[in-house]
Amino acid sequence: xxxxxxxxRVQNFMLSADGFGTGEGxxxxxxxxxxDPAVLAAWAGATASWPNRADPxxxxxxxxxxxxxxxxxxxxxxxxxxxxxxxTGPWDDLEWTGWWGDDPPxxxxxxxxxxxxxxxxxxxxxxxxxxxxxxxxxxxEAKAAANGKDVRLGGGVSTVRExxxxxxxxxxxxxxxxxxxxxxxxxxHSPDELLDRFHLERIPSPSGVVHHIFWRR
Numbered sequence: 559x560x561x562x563x564x565x566x567r568v569q570n571f572m573l574s575a576d577g578f579g580t581g582e583g584x585x586x587x588x589x590x591x592x593x594d595p596a597v598l599a600a601w602a603g604a605t606a607s608w609p610n611r612a613d614p615x616x617x618x619x620x621x622x623x624x625x626x627x628x629x630x631x632x633x634x635x636x637x638x639x640x641x642x643x644x645x646t647g648p649w650d651d652l653e654w655t656g657w658w659g660d661d662p663p664x665x666x667x668x669x670x671x672x673x674x675x676x677x678x679x680x681x682x683x684x685x686x687x688x689x690x691x692x693x694x695x696x697x698x699e700a701k702a703a704a705n706g707k708d709v710r711l712g713g714g715v716s717t718v719r720e721x722x723x724x725x726x727x728x729x730x731x732x733x734x735x736x737x738x739x740x741x742x743x744x745x746x747h748s749p750d751e752l753l754d755r756f757h758l759e760r761i762p763s764p765s766g767v768v769h770h771i772f773w774r775r
Contacts, residue, residue: 562706564633564701564704564706564707564708564709565708565709565728565729566636566697566708566709566711566721566726566727566728567632567708567709567710567711567727567728567729567730567731568710568711568713568718568727568729568730568731568732569624569627569628569632569710569730569731570602570624570625570627570628570731570733571713571718571730571731571732571733571745572598572599572732572733572735573598573732573733573734573735573745573746574593574598574734574735574737574738574739575734575735575736575737575738576738576739576740576744577744577745577746577747577748578593578715578739578740578741578742578743578744578745579713579714579715579718579742579743579744579745580593580640580714580715580742580743581593581739581741581742581743582741582742584640584644585644586643586644586657589644589657591742592739592741592742593739593742597735597737598735598737600735600765601621601733601735601763601765601766601767602621602624602625602733604616604617604621604765605617605618605621605622605625606618606622607622607625607626608625609663617765619763619764620761620763620764620769621763621765621767624731624733624769627731629665631707631708632666632704632707632708632709632710633666633667633703633704633705633706633707633708633709634666634667634668634669634700634701634703634704634707634709634710635664635666635667635668635669635700635709635710635711635712636668636669636671636696636697636700636709636710636711636712636717636721637668637669637670637671637711637712637713637714637717638670638671638713638714638716638717638720639670639671639672640714640716640717641670641712641713641714641717642656642657642670642672642686643656643657647674648674649674649676652676652677655679655681655686656681656686658681659681660681660682661681661682662681662682662684663684664684664712665683665684666684666703666704666710667684667685667687667700667703667704668684668685668686668687668712669687669689669691669696669699669700669703670686670687670688670689671689671690671691671696671717672688672689672690673690674688674690675688675689675690676688687699692724693720693721693724693726694724694726697709697721697726711727714743715743715744715745716743718745719745722752725755727772728773728774729771729772729773729774730756730770730771730772731769731770731771731772732745732749732769732770732772733767733768733769733770734749734767734768734769734770735766735767736766736767749770749772752772755774755775756772756773756774756775757772757773757774757775758770758771758772759771
């Protein structure tokens with residue numbers, strides 16, 4: 559019996575109704591620029607499975623399913639440098655280790671795409687590797703580290719577009735939130751732009767978000 563092929567998956571990627579995943583003006587203090595991440599992620603934060611929930615309760619159902627599915631069968635993550643941090647150019651401060659504190663939410667090896675490599679480091683159960691590689695090269699390296707599991711493409715927007723343009727993405731889950739950002743990093747003007755390569759199912763949730771599920775034709 560042959561082994562299941564490893565997939566490259568985009569999961570729980572949050573977009574505004576006008577197609578933006580981040581706003582303008584990203585900084586250490588504002589990872590999403592002028593966009594409010596609490597608004598973009600409110601649907602997930604309200605669920606029973608939200609990992610940062612400090613009180614009992616939370617919603618069940620569709621939103622909770624996608625929140626729980628974030629880690630399912632994922633063995634590695636790829637992200638662009640802009641998701642790791644707002645810095646550009648050579649690394650001036652190697653003591654800065656990302657926006658997530660001492661316990662990042664990834665739980666796997668993470669491959670950060672950058673033209674300025676730096677030494678790998680580990681925080682809790684997440685190891686960050688910094689690689690200067692093409693999308694195909696990065697995916698090969700991430701699959702090798704994933705031990706047979708799938709690879710999650712974490713973003714940001716430009717990184718997702720780069721892997722889409724290279725025709726490497728197998729499945730995507732995009733949660734479209736009923737808010738407009740007007741400017742920033744845009745994934746699409748319409749999800750129909752991807753229908754030449756993907757099937758698409760739109761599933762509205764009682765929370766107001768519309769879950770977009772893409773899979774290869």
